[in-house]
Amino acid sequence: MKKNIAISAFAVLAASAAHGQELRFMCYQDGNECDVWAEAFQTFEAENPGITVVVDVVPYQAILESLPVQLEVGEGPDLARVTDYGGLARFMLDVRPFVDDPDMIEARYGQSLAWARVGDNAPDGIYNIVDQLTATGGFANQTLFEQAGVEMPAPGASWAEWAEASVAVRDTTGVDFAMALDRTGHRFAAPAISFGAALFDDTGEALVIDDGFRAFAEQFVDWHENGVMARDVWAGAGGGTYQDAAAEFINANLVMYYSGSWQIGRFGRDIGDAFDWVATGGVCGPEACTGMPGGAGVVGFNHTEHPEAVGKLIGFVARDDVQAQVLAQTRNLPANAELQANGIDYQDVMPEVAAALTVFAASVPTFSDTAYALQGYQFNRAVFTSIPARLTQAIVGELPLDDALDRLHQDVADAIAEAR
Amino acid sequence: MTAIFRTLYEGAFNLFEKPMRMLQYSLGAHRMAWVFLLPNLLIFILFTYLPILLNIWYSTTGGDRILLGDRNWVGAENFATLFDCGSYMDPNSCRRDLFWRAVHNTGWFVVLQVGFMILLSLMAALILNRNIPLKGFFRAVFFYPVLLSPVVVALIWKWILQRNGVLNAGLDWAGMGTVHWLLDPSWAFFWIVFVSIWANMGFYVLILLAGLQAIPGDVYEAAEMDGTPTWRRLFRITLPLLTPTLLVVMVLSLIRAVQAFDEIYVLTGGGPGSATTLLIQYIYDVGFATRPRQFGLAAAASLVMAGVLLVLTLLQLAATRKRAEEG
């Protein structure tokens, strides 16, 4: 469903009278992101007479499926809020010439700017401003731990410790599942890197099946065999289909859930006072304690008739004061290094939510370079969908793990070859 | 009120009558037929024939771009990788192993689903053709699932079969322990066959019932006078006379089984692993679900399937024609 939010009837009239520069912004939201941005754009319009921004709120599905098709045929909005930077990179507009202070933006957003600097895009181009940094990480049901009398692993605990403790809690309390991990390669990648997976070879080509990757894959399949992992999540679907376990965690049916920071808002709303829960922070493997970064951001497209206006808008979106104000209302993690350092003053939040936000925000700087590299990799979608497809075959016994990993390597190679 | 309708009707009539008459004068009655055929023909060309041609074109191209102009020509390469196999019996020896798993799964699905469905439909039709109490009720019971949307069917059964679903609740209550119906590959395959039979058999029961009722009653009386035992009456009279109907039912259900997708996609998503991934889902996965989208490969796979369906459809036409001649 498409909902047009006319920013300001007066502004629209004024704009068409002056330059008639109307920017269309296709936006999806996990929570209230589009509404908050629409409000913030009023300030932008006041500062830039003649430019109006129309926010079209669409479902995430439309961003994934309709937007790429529109862009392929040279249509679509001037800007959009997207997550697949690699896939859309070739349609993005480099706004470096149009922003007031590119160096400031480089300093604040350097890490996530790299995500769009792939393919033929300029290595110093400014394409995307991430307004919702996400981090993968664990959640634990504290009440269940207390009921079971099991001590919860401390921050920095290993996957093995969490597995042992969660199984103990499950067995004592009689809930269905000890651990679960969303069915996507994006979630799988974090522990794989922590187990030592390098993912890329010297030339920067994925996906390398090395000893670290193999070690976690074996561990992961084992956990399914002996019931540590909730079988329903990965074995319950086929192909690269995404499947989460949030409902099981909300229903207190799952002890430890590895997902990401975007679940915080939902947990705050849906769990309420039912039980106490905490974010675990990074979970460690033998080599690292990393999570996976990710996030939604605002990008402009190169078919726009008003590149300058788009550049101005992106410059506005990147401003520290704007980000601080918007993120405080949307309760998202900042990608802006300045705000990461200073923290954001979230307003009116439950103590669990505030604590979880703090934990996740603190974990972001600890993420490994490999994690960022994968997030910025042009073909990371191929990696993310191939991992569940192939590992599930090993989990249900359709393929020996070694064969599944060979196939996984081949799938990613084929997909990359196809895309080039 | 009536006057208004009348005026409207006459107005509309005159609106079309006069230009149509002029058209017929200028074109002649013979060419006039094309004027009436044209709208439908255009729809067919636009939404059926053109997509088929595009599909063929796409199957010879590679890359992940949508516009044909942006796609590079690869010739038969997509087909070559599909058929690149050590042994067609062993999907693991194939380059596109998931395609061949889907082919194998579809093969088994078709054999089991069509076989058991025809057997069960026939049994149901034979029973419903007799004078049993509540005959109308049972006929309706068998037919109602056909009216349901496949997604609804799948959701109903998912609700029954999931880990904490109705079936497990019942088993648990009876102290028999629970089973991961949709997480075990064999059980999941059993259930997609079962659910698909459940959802579709009413349609075939109806056709078979019609076929049974078309057999003249006096033939059975003659058989009765001839002292025909019940089983012999079934195998020597009923089934031979039902053969044309059975043939039609078989080909129809075969075609539909090859095309099975929606119930299964919603019920198991093709999993666990690839245990219930059938051909259509493979095409969907390759073309739309995975990134980058491999439209060329998906188009090639769908053409392979179209070939199989074409053969089955020709069989159906032959069977229908035979039936028309015999009828």
Added chain:
Amino acid sequence: MAEVELCGIVKDYGAVRVVHGVDLTIEDGTFCVFVGPSGCGKSTLLRMIAGLEEISGGDLMIGGARVNDQRAAERGLAMVFQTYALYPHMSVRQNLAFGLENIRMHKAEIAARVTEAARMLQLEPYLDRRPRALSGGQRQRVAIGRAVVREPKVFLFDEPLSNLDAELRVSMRGEIAGLHRRIGNTMIYVTHDQVEAMTMADKIVVLRDGRIEQAGAPIELYNRPVNTFVAGFIGSPRMNFMPCTVTGRDETGITLQDAQGRVLQAAVDGRTVAVGEEVELGIRPEHLHPDPEGYPVTVENVEQLGGESYLYVRTETGVALTAHLTGQTTLTCGSNAHLAIRPDFAHVFRKDTTALPRLRLGELENGTQP
């Protein structure tokens, strides 16, 4: 070979009784024809004998044994259906053999019987054809053959010729009669066509509304119909009826007067009627002949068939009569004629439709017309 005996046979469909206590004995070897208008229960009666309909009451005996509770096949009967009811998917040979295979008869024996039946019914050229490829008459012969090969005690025919054209019907009639002569089994034959009944039957059973009106040899029914229904049903064209009043009676017959006061004589036993009683005079069309002294009538229609002629006339009192004359006639439409009736050809029926016994039968004398 068996005698078929019906004792008080009753058929009810729910609350509706369609056959009302039929008593009948069909002697061994008899060709018995059930005849009657449609809805008279003749087919139902046959199907009850066959075992295709349940018997609601009474006893059915075949060869002296009660068979009410036996299934159709166990009664040792064979039936030929109006629609032939051949197995459409089997060849003629398979159609003939099917019933025998059911009782696991030896293959050689089956082959012998099929060959014999095919020879008898001239079906040899068609043995490997499907019924679809046969003409109506050929199909009927296959249906008969299917009955013959089973060598039943009793043959049942349910209007077997009604789907055939007139010419074929006549020849099949002969074939069935010939079959009966050759094998001599008891046969029960249902028809609504009294000509079939007259030409084929040893015994005719006239049924009406689920009851037997009269049963007997064809000529017996023709000569001495017990009531107006049988009199009207047997014989073609129908018997003429004319209302009359009895004016006198003696040992040679009775005297009748019609509405115009014309006097007629009838050679019937008048002991059960009184002078002045109103009766119906029945005259068969073939028993009316032109006579200057006869009854004055107006000719309304003439049918000349060459060897015979039919006159459709009306009396002065308005009674329509049909006359069947041998040879040709010079009478034309609208002309006046006179027709006469011999007293020994007259039938007389009381008001309750029952017949007065005839004293003399003009039919038995040489030449029915003077």
